[in-house]
Amino acid sequence: MNETQRMDGTKRLNGTEETVLPGASKAIWFDEQGQGRNMYARFRLTFEMDGAPKKAILNLFADTTYQLYVNGTYAGNGSVRFDPRHPVYDAHDLTGLLVPGRNSIAVQVNYVGHKTFMTMPSQGGFAAWGEAVTVKGASVDLTTGAAGWKTVPVPAYRYATKASLFLKAADHYDQRLDEPDWAQTDYDDGRWLRGTELADQKAWGHPQPRAIPFMSGEPVPVKRVLHALPLVRQEELYSFSVPMPHVNEIHEPDRTSRKMAVFSWIYAPADTVVTLGLFYQTTWMNGEPIAEGLPSIDKSMGLNHRVRLRGGWNHYVAEIDALQDGVHHYLALPAGRGLIVSADREIGSAARFRRSPVVSQEQYESAMRNLALPGITETAFQEAGGWIDVAAEEQGASPTMATSWDSYGEPIESLELDTLVGRTFALEDYPEGFSLLLDLGLTRLVLPRLVLEGAGGATVDLTYGEHLNPDGKHLRHYHWYGLGDRAEADSRQPSLDWRLTQPRGFRYMMLTVRGARDNVTLRKLELASASYPVKTVGAFGCSDPLLEQIWAMGVRTQAVNMEDAYTDCVTRERGQYVRDTIIQYHTNLMAFGDHALMRRSLELIGQSPDFTGKFRAVYPNTGDYTISDFALNALEGFHAYYGRTGDRELIETYWDAMMRNLAWFHELADERDDLLLDAEWDTKRGIKAHYGGFHGDLAIVPGYMDTKGIHCVFSCTYLIAMRCAAELAAAIGRTEDRLELERRIAIVERSIREMFWDGTRGCYSDNAARTTSSVHASLFAARSGVLTEEQLEPLRSHVRRNLRSLFVNGYGPEDGVYVSPSFSFYIFDGLYRIGLADVAERMMRQGWGWFLQQGLQQTPEYYDLAQSLCHAWSACPTYFLSRYVLGVCPPGLEHPDEVTIDVRTADVTAAEGTVPHPRGIVEVKWHLDETGARIFDYVRAPEGIRVRFA
DSSP: OOEEEOTTSEEEETTEEEEOOGGGSOOEESSSSOOSSSEEEEEEEEEEESSOEEEEEEEEEEESEEEEEETTEEEEEEOOOOOTTSOEEEEEEOTTTOOSEEEEEEEEEEEOOSOOSSOOOOOOEEEEEEEEEETTSOEEEOOBTTBOOEEEEOTTBOOOOBSBSSSOBOOEEEGGGOOTTTTSTTOOOTTOEEOEEOSOTTSSOOOEEOOSOOOOOOBOOOOEEEEEEEEEOSEEEEEEEEEOTTTTOTTOGGGOOOEEEEEEEEEESSSEEEEEEEOSSEEEETTEEOOOOEEOSSOTTOEEEEEEEOSEEEEEEEEEEOSSSEEEEEEEEETTSOOEEETTSOTTOSEEEEEOOOBOHHHHHHHTTTOOTTOOOTTTTTTTTOOEEEETTOOOOOHHHHHHTOEEOOOOSOOOGGGSTTOEEOTTTOTTOEEEEEEEEEEEEEEEEEEEESOTTOEEEEEEESOBOTTSSSBOOBTTBOOEEEEEOOTTSSEEEEEOSSOEEEEEEEEEEESOSSOEEEEEEEEEEOSOOOOOOOEEEESOHHHHHHHHHHHHHHHHTBSSSBOSBTTTTOOOBHHHHHHHHHHHHHHTOOOHHHHHHHHHHHTOOOTTSOOOSBSSOSSOOOOHHHHHHHHHHHHHHHHHHOOHHHHHHTHHHHHHHHHHHHHHHTTSTTOOOBTTHHHHTTOOOTTOSOOOOTTSOTTSSOOOSBBHHHHHHHHHHHHHHHHHHHHTTOHHHHHHHHHHHHHHHHHHHHHHEETTTTEEOSBTTOOOOOHHHHHHHHHHTOOOHHHHHHHHHHHHHHTSOSBTTSSOGGGOBSSOTTTHHHHHHHHHHTTOHHHHHHHHHHHHHHHHHTTOSSOOSSSOTTSOSOBGGGOTHHHHIIIIIIOBOOOOSSSTTEEEEOOOOSSOOEEEEEEEETTEEEEEEEEEOTTSOEEEEEEEOOTTOEEEEO
C-alpha cells in the first residue's frame, strides 16, 4: 500500500485520507512515570536530509512548558495554559531552519507539577508528530514513538521556591551541572537514552490545535539605567535554604510539611548590643525571646532586632513556619565586630547551624511536646530523624532575600543606556560584586536572556518588581511575592548564556553579580515581549486632555495583560479570572478588536466547573477557587462574545456547563419563593468557600454596602446572568431551557422590585434589612432591567447625590472610596444606562486622574498602590470613553451591516477617534457648534456598513 506522510498530519492511502490523530504519537519522558515537582527534561532528534527542505512542520505537545531549538537556534516556546483533559498543541514551521545534511531538533520541557494559578498537575510528557520533506521528495518522520528521539533529565535546574503563591517555581539554573551546547547540531548525544514511552498515555485528553498566535517576541527596550553600584559588606550574612515542596499543595493535602527548628551559637568578644537581621520567625537568644522586629525601611525582606549579646557564646534558637514551599533562613550580623556563628561553639566548625527535619504541624508538636522552646537538646526530633547539620559553606538560595539585604557603596562610574551592552565591570572596582538596576518605564511581560562574559564562579541574580523602596536602590519584595531567578556561573565556561524558561512581569529589573573571579562584561541583554500580539487600532481624542490620557492609560494596561489568556496582572499572579476577562474583553474591543483570545479564555472558563458545577473564579487551577458572583458573571462573558461574533459553536460546546453553573444558583434561589439570593449562603450552610459566598465590591469604605442576607446586587447579578442565558438559549434553539429561564426571570424581576425598592429614599436598598443603600444596588437594578419609569427620576437623584465624589473625603482615597477601580465597570455601565454621563465622567476624572497625578502610566488594582500597579480590570474607562464619548457602539448580531453612533457626554465639546470593526475601522469626529448643537465632521465606516445615528 502506497503511503506518504503529509504536512497537515494526515496520511494519503490509495488516494484517500485517513486522519492521523495526535494521539498516534507516543508521549515520552526520561522515565515511565513523569511525576515530580518542577522537573526538566531534554529531547533531541538528529537526522540527515538529502537536500534543501521543501516543507517541515513539527507539531508538539508538552506538559507543561517548552523551549524549542533547531540546529542550535532558538525557535520559540510554549505551551498555552490548558486543562489536562483538554490539552493544546503547537505547530512550528521549521522549513527555514533546516539545512541539507545533518540537522537537530532539541526541546527542553519543564513539567511544573505543583500548584499555580496557571497550571494543573498531571504528568510530565512530550509528544511530537509531523515530517520534514526535501525538494527531492524524501521525508523524515518527526513523530515521538517512531522517530529516534533521545532524552535526559536536566540536573542544571535546582530546587527553587515558587516565585509567588500563584506562580511556578523560579529558575535556579546551575551552569556547572549543565552542558551548554546540548542544543547544537554537532553535540554528541551518544550517552542519551531513547525516549521512554510513558506508562499512562491517557493522562491527557485529545489534543486540540492552538487557536491563538504565539506571543509577540518583539524586543522590549530599557528606558533608563537607574544605578550601577558596587556591593559592600556592611553585614556578615549567614543563610541556608531548605525545600518544603508540599506547603499549601491542595492536590496533596496529606503530605503537608511546614515546620522547622534551628539552633546555633553566636560568639561575641565582649558584652555588646547589636542589630540582627532576620525574617519572619520566632527567635530566642540565651533562652529569652527576641522581641518582634521592625521592618527595614529599604531592605524589604528584612526585620531588624536589637539584641544584647554577652561575651562568649550565645545560644540562638529559631522556630520557623514556612511561608512558601521552601524556607530561606537568613541571619545578618554587623561586620567587623568579631562575631562568629558556629553550631559546635568552635571557630572554624564545619557546621554553621543545626536544623530539624521539615515536618508537619502535628509532627512538630509531637516532637516538642515535652520540650518547651528554647530548651533545645540533642535528643529532640529523634523520632523525625534527628538534627541535620548545615555546612558552613551553604548559602541561601533566595534571590529576593539576598538582593533585599544587599548594601551598596557610592557610584564609581556613570553608565548610560547606549553603553549598557558591552560594558565591563572591573573586578578591582567591584570586588564584592555589583548591582545594575534597570527601568522599563512601564510594567511589561518579558522573557529575559542574559549573556555575561567573565562571570565564571559568580552567583547571578535577576530580581523584578513594580516598586522601589524609599532609597530608590532596592526593589520592594514581599514574602509571598518575591520575583527572582538565579544562575550559578561555571568557572570553566567563558560566558554565561542564560535564557529564562518563563516570562517575568515587571517594571524594574535588577541584575546582581556576586563572587566573580574576573572582570565581567555584559555582552547581551535581550528582553522579548511575552504578551499577546495585538496592534492598537483604536484611537481617542477629545476636548478634555485628561480623558485622553485616561483612555491611553487603559490601552497601555490592557496590551500588557493579554497573554495566552486574559490575565489579572502580569506580575504576581498571571491568572485568568472570570471577572477580569469580561472587563478586559470590552476594553480590547475598543483598542484592538481581537476575538480569538476571548474565545480561548471562554474555553477555559467552560472547562472550569468544580464539583458543585460552578465556574471557578480563576482557571486552570486545582483549588476550590469559586466566587459566586464571578460564576454568574461568566454568563455575561459568553453573551458578550456571542453578540460580537455569532460563534454558535462555542456556545453549544459549553451550554451544558453554563446550565450546570446556573443550576447551582437555581437551587440556592429555590430556598425562597421569591427566588432571591442570600449573600451569606456559605456561612448559613456551614461551607467555607475559598473566597467566600459573595464577592461584591471588596475595596470600598467599610459600612457603605452591607453584604449580609438577601442581597440586591447578588440577586441582580443572578437576573442578568439568566437574561444572558435566555438570549443564548434562543440563539442555539434550546427552547425548553429558554422557557424555564424566562419563568425564573419574571419572578426574580418582580421580587427585586418588591424587596429592595425603598420609595421613601427613592433608591434600591442593598439587602432585605435595608441597612444600607449604596449606589451599587440602584445601578445593578438598572443594569438588570427592573427599573420602572416612576423609579427612574428619584433613583437618578439618589445616585447623583451619593456619587458627588468618588472619594469619601472629597479629594483623595486616604479615607476610602465608594467604588473600586475594577467594580467601576459595572457602575459606569449603570450610570450610562440611566443617563448620568456627567457622574461617570466625574468619576473618571477623579479616580483615574488621581492615578495620573501619582505618576502612574498604567492602571493599578486598587487605590491602595502598595501592590499591583498594572491591573487590567481597572482599565475600563477606555471602553466607556470610546463607546459613549466618541459614541461608537460595538457591532452586534441583530444588525451586522450597521454601525450605530450614540454619543452620551456631559462636558466634552469635541471628540475624534477610531474603533476596530470586523471589516475595518470606524472613524468618527464631532464637535459642538456655537449653539451647542453636535456637528459630525465625519463618520466613516468600512465598505458595505451603514451608519445609523441613535
